Amino acid sequence: MDALHDPQIRVMALHALEYCERLFYLEEVEEIRLADADVFAGRSLHLDLALENALEKSEVDLSCETLGLVGRADIIKKSNGEWIPFEHKKGASRAVDNAHHAWPPDSLQVVAYAMLLETKFGLPVSEGRIRYHRDNVTVRVAVDFDARQRVLSAAARARLLRSSPNRPPVADNDRLCLHCSLSPVCLPEEDRIARNKNWSPIRLFPPDREGRAIHVTSHSAVIRRSNDQLTIQVKDADDLHFSSNEIDSLILHGYPQITTQALHHCAYNGIPVHWISAGGRYVAGLLAGAGSVQRRLRQFKALSSPALCIDLSRRTARAKAESQLRYMLRATAPHQDRPRPCVLAANSIRACVKDMSNAASLDEIRGCEGAAARAYFDIFPELIKNRAPAEMLPDGRTRRPPQDRFNALLSFGYSLLYQSTLTAIVAVGLDPAVGYFHTPRSSAYPLVMDLMDLFRVALWDIPLLGSVNRLQWDPAADFNVTNAKVWLSASGRKKAIALYESRLEEKWKHPILDYSLSYYRTIELEVRLLEKEWAGEPGLFARGRLR
Ligand code: SF4
Incomplete structure (x- = not known):
């Protein structure tokens, strides 16, 4: 030309x-x-x-x-x-x-x-x-x-x-x-570490989030735009004002109203808006910016390779199962006091990890991952201390709809994690609809489901079980219970949101990159490392593990 x-x-x-x-x-x-x-x-x-x-x-x-x-x-x-x-x-x-x-x-x-x-x-x-x-x-x-x-x-x-x-x-x-x-x-330093294990990296990736998520939980709330601010009006309460540069996402729970002007403002300023149902299910999101065409084309091409999809799925499933195993062992230490069901569950997760390393197809990996998850969820009652109310004990894993309080909390937290992961994927410029492991059966984006698996244990299972053991939940006031389902009440939602958001701010040390960063930034980092897998700089994706 x-x-x-x-x-x-x-x-x-x-x-x-x-x-x-x-x-x-x-x-x-x-x-x-x-x-x-x-x-x-x-x-x-x-x-x-x-x-x-x-x-x-x-x-x-x-x-x-x-x-x-x-x-x-x-x-x-x-x-x-x-x-x-x-x-x-x-x-x-x-x-x-x-x-x-x-x-x-x-x-x-x-x-x-x-x-x-x-x-x-x-x-x-x-x-x-x-x-x-x-x-x-x-x-x-x-x-x-x-x-x-x-x-x-x-x-x-x-x-x-x-x-x-x-x-x-x-x-x-x-x-x-x-x-x-x-x-x-x-991520130049991460690339240098991937190529040279002895490289001493300089810290360039930011450790903390810059904005904050605004959760609107009142059904009577109205979100409007006023100049460069979003104003949240709730009946009988003072208006709240937020400038656009302090918000990194807006999450609407249930049925608050938002004006077209406020939606324009969010889209223009790159503030994602997410809707979560009153029952705690992720409904939809408005995320500005289609992302780079080149990035998406590379993603589509890469993820049409069965070999790459199997490799990424194996690594993701291993990371998830090993995190489940490590957490379970940590929560039931010392080993001589470990309850027998936990010993058996640990053995079966270890066997699943071994099998998934040799699995040759996505279906085989899914089978191993599912078996590890069942073993993990089955011992949750063992991880809850005796003084916690009996109503807070889980009865297996139930969803759509959850059948007990613990499962209602699990599902709600995973919805919050879904919106965080979706936000990071779109921010990096990838298409959430094209994944490598989960099949596109429901309305959920496959790539979000794939990547969420890396964070479920660290971002929600651990803080949730900790909060149950600290007796932070009121089985009567924090839940709405019917014969058909259990979901969170307004007070339960607020507590769960506070727990999740504070977990996002917590820092941990990445074992390979050897620097500390918040869990919020960890999600973004993993999405960027995933993108590098097919951009000629592979090797660091899904290497993070609980210590
Ligand atoms: S684009 Fe990357 S490699 Fe180039 S100077 Fe910036 S950080 Fe370094």
Whole structure:
């Protein structure tokens, strides 16, 4: 495709390309853009730039079909009859031998603007200037033959990468990643560990969640938009206001009302909205953003491979069963006091883990996984201490609808986990409808069901059993019980939500990556590691285990 028919390349994309080809690919091809603190600081710097006289223009849009470039120069200034592009950078210049130089991505950028200025005004441009605000120096950049060639070569390379289905490898220079806004998405250190077990990783993946989930449990609540805020109005209570940047998801339980304006606001700001029925069943979600086409195409292609699906299913089922086993053994330690049913259940889970390692089909893996789950759920009464009320004891695993209080709690917590996992999958840019293990039989998304299996024990089974043993549930007030089913009352829902949300905030240490992070971030991390399985950087997915 020639430059006339290929979409134009942003000059800022050339800046990213010069910094790291993978950064260019993630931003331009996979359409991932995150604004970190440095990016925000750079933006406000641009807003603050004041023009000194009439021969200056700011934020000048430039484009040229022949060059195939488009961009917006910070400032252009006319001096001695010649236009000069000025770029303003928040950081410091590159110091070499006591002299100030421009960083290569910055000089490439300003030369590209110079070339665009030439075509706009039909006049030669011989230099560009870059103002580095941290050390308060201005560096001149010559727009000579070599500099122009660099721009043309970079544009050609950008076009080539844009048409490639393969994401470039992580940068050899790991110091670049320290200042890269996309490091939480790119996971360069995780990739280096996967390739080199002795690599000492620098912590780049964020440990904590940045926003919080807002659960609306009152049926009389109305959620409206007011300016940049969501306002929750409940009869006879003060209005609650939340700015969009403090919310990472909005979960509506039962039948609260939400206005179209509030839904628009959530969609525009990337705030997922989830509906959970009064009975605790996940109903639907509104998640903005279709995700990158390239990411989805890679996912569809990868998950149409039976061999990969079997491999991922085996790893997921093993991770789940081993977590069940470890928790059960931990909860019934020391081993000499372990009840006989727990010893037998542990033996059968061990046998299932062994069998699933050799299973050659998805059906065989499902059989092993189901047998391990039955053994695990059957010993739940053994994990509940004697002083807990008898009504809180589970009678096997029942769902749709749950038949006892414990199962009502289990199902409700899994619905919350479902929405967290769905949110993470969509945030990473994958399609939740295309999974590798669960068959698409119900309305539940298969990929969400697949990935949830990694977190059921840690995120809900453990805190739930702990709360029952701490006598946190009121069997009368926290549940609605009929002959046909049991579900949570308003007070029960509130307690369960608080328990789940506080578990999401808790930190644990990933045994392979050797850093601590919240369970909330762990879900996102596993989705990103899954995506790497088919993006040429495999090996770390489903390696986390309870200690
Ligand atoms: S984190 Fe490192 S490897 Fe990844 S895009 Fe940024 S600079 Fe490149």
